[in-house]
Amino acid sequence: MTPFSFNRATDQSEALQLAERGGRYLGGGTNLVDLMRETVEHPAALVDVTGLSRDIAETPDGGVMIGAGVTNSALAAHPTIRARYPVLARAILAGASAQIRNMATVGGNLLQRTRCTYFYDVEGSRCNKRRPGEGCDARGGFNRIHAILGASDACVATHPSDMCVALAALDAVVHLSSASGTRTLPLTELHRLPGDQPQIDTVLHPGELITAVELPAASIAAHSTYRKVRDRASYAFALVSVAAAIAVEDGRVSDVRLALGGVAHKPWRASRAEEMLRGKAASLDAFRAAAEAELADAVPLNDNGFKIELAKRTMTAVLAELAGVDA
Structure with a gap:
């Protein structure tokens, strides 16, 4: 392992100063330490920020x-x-072992990197995310877990977070701080699709620190759920996951929120499906049609074509469950 320095920030100002000098922020370390151990990343300095921003508080507007x-x-x-955001609680509990959940932080969860096996195979595989311009062995290799939406010739990796899928559906807002000031950003705009620069995961500026995540008040969020389809029940990343919330009035969908995991380089907000469903009768046919529309642009690889139908069926089943429609 490459030698590195370690500092524990006592406040936000100190954390920003240390990052300006080249330090990388460290939360629970459940991803970054793994990347260092596997020699995927080699930070020269770590800034422990686990003592900062540990409160959960209601906002004046009910968020x-x-x-x-x-x-x-x-x-x-x-x-x-x-009680008010069950989709988020369920996504977190689906995400990892209890030991990891006890260590992992909200900020770190947002910044975790792909679990693509080719990304981790430093000695044996080409990876544009690890070394830009090198090539992507996942495209012609075993790509069962890889992306079907928003991928590029340069990268077909998927984002691993369950929490982020729920946050995307909830219209969460990320609060950021840097030496130049503060700003907020919709979570759906935090992560990037790969394009020709898959090595850049987010739109964060150098040294920018995630200080909080805000959930807006939304009555629909109380009627929400998260379903994760994976190869085994314990500690596996999603093949497909769905975060959903729906409101039905007089048999019609008055509002709906949908996001998908396991299918793209970022948490995938299913905006096309949402638009199709609002105002429509809450029925299996409507749910299936919306799912078909959302997956219309999906591009399968050699081994993951099953994800397209799996995503459609999971979306339909989750919406039917929430709406009380017989499947």
Whole structure:
């Protein structure tokens, strides 16, 4: 392992100063330390920010502000999250082992990198995300877990987070701080599609620190759920996942929120399906048609064509469950 320095920031100002000198922020370390151990990443300095921003508080407008240092376990267990945003609690509990949830932080979860096996295979595989311009062995290799939406010739990796899929469906807002000031960003705009620069995962500026994630007030969020389809029940990343919330009035969909995981380089907000469903009768046919429309541009690889039908069926089933429609 490459030698590195370690500093624990006592406040936000110190964290930003240390990052300006080249430090990388460290939360629970459940991803970054793995990347260092596997020699995928070689940061020269780490800045521990786990002592910062650990509160969960209601906002004046009825939303919730979640500090970036809050652990996944604490967030999933919080009474307000369980009652008003159940999709988020369920996504977190589907995401990892209890030990990892006890360590992993909200800010770190947003910044975790792909679990593509070719990305981790430093000695044996070409990877544009790891070394830009080298090539992508996943495209011609075993690509069962890879992307069907938003991929490029340069990269077909998927984003691994379950939490982020739920946050995308909830219209979460990310609060950021840097030496030049503060800003907010919709979570759906935080992560990038690969294009020809797959090595850049997010739109964060150098040294920018995630300080909090804000959930806006939304009555629809209380009627929400998360379903994750994976190869095994314990500690596996999603082949396809669906975060959904729906409101039905007089038999018609008055509002709906949908996001997909396991299918793209970023959490995939299913905007096309949402637009199709609003105002329509809550029926299996409508749910299936919306799912078909959302997956219309999907491009399968050699081994993952099954994901297209799996995503359609999962979306349809989840919506039917929430709407009380017999499948």
